[in-house]
Amino acid sequence: RKRQSDGGDDLPPGWVKRHSKSKNRSYYFNTENNTSSWDRPRKDTSGEEKKSEQVKASHILIKHRESRRPSSWKEENITRTSEEALEKLKVIQRQIEEEGIESFDKIAQEESDCSSAKRGGDLGYFGRGKMQKPFEDAAFALTVNEMSKEIVSTESGHHIILRTA
Numbered sequence: 001r002k003r004q005s006d007g008g009d010d011l012p013p014g015w016v017k018r019h020s021k022s023k024n025r026s027y028y029f030n031t032e033n034n035t036s037s038w039d040r041p042r043k044d045t046s047g048e049e050k051k052s053e054q055v056k057a058s059h060i061l062i063k064h065r066e067s068r069r070p071s072s073w074k075e076e077n078i079t080r081t082s083e084e085a086l087e088k089l090k091v092i093q094r095q096i097e098e099e100g101i102e103s104f105d106k107i108a109q110e111e112s113d114c115s116s117a118k119r120g121g122d123l124g125y126f127g128r129g130k131m132q133k134p135f136e137d138a139a140f141a142l143t144v145n146e147m148s149k150e151i152v153s154t155e156s157g158h159h160i161i162l163r164t165a
């Protein structure tokens, strides 16, 4: 039997690449339903098997001088350093841990440098591919009503995240 030259690693499940002696060319055979095709079957890219899952999250963002946009509703020109922003967010995080998760909304309104502050930091629902990757990965790793233990850093600054749905 001919070894699969391409390893068949990007063929959909069940499909193997074979060689037709009579036609002297490759063809594809599906060992699950015994169908064959001259054309290489494509992986299902409709994404139906990809989870179209969404999460809902709120966050508190503290920006710094190297933030992508070092300005916010709170401060026209943000000059604190990244380290100072981190320290400021750690204090906020401890305050929420002491006061309880229900204080997140109020504290976000007062402290967050994101324009979502006016909504208690609520960003609404989002799927993968929408937010900056470190933020997305952290948000999708949380369970509902869980607040990120680690501070998450993106090009916008430093965040704490609360997943709400």
Ligand SMILES: Cn1nc(-c2ccccc2)cc1C(=O)N[C@H](Cc1nc2ccccc2[nH]1)C(=O)O
Residues within 6 Å of the ligand: 059, 061, 069, 113, 114, 115, 116, 117, 119, 122, 123, 124, 131, 132, 135, 154, 156
């Ligand atoms: C993603 N997003 N949603 C809102 C928002 C949502 C609801 C109501 C008002 C604003 C603001 C933003 C946004 O990007 N804000 C940026 C800051 C920022 N950068 C982020 C990176 C990841 C997640 C949220 C983030 N927010 C800004 O104000 O400079």
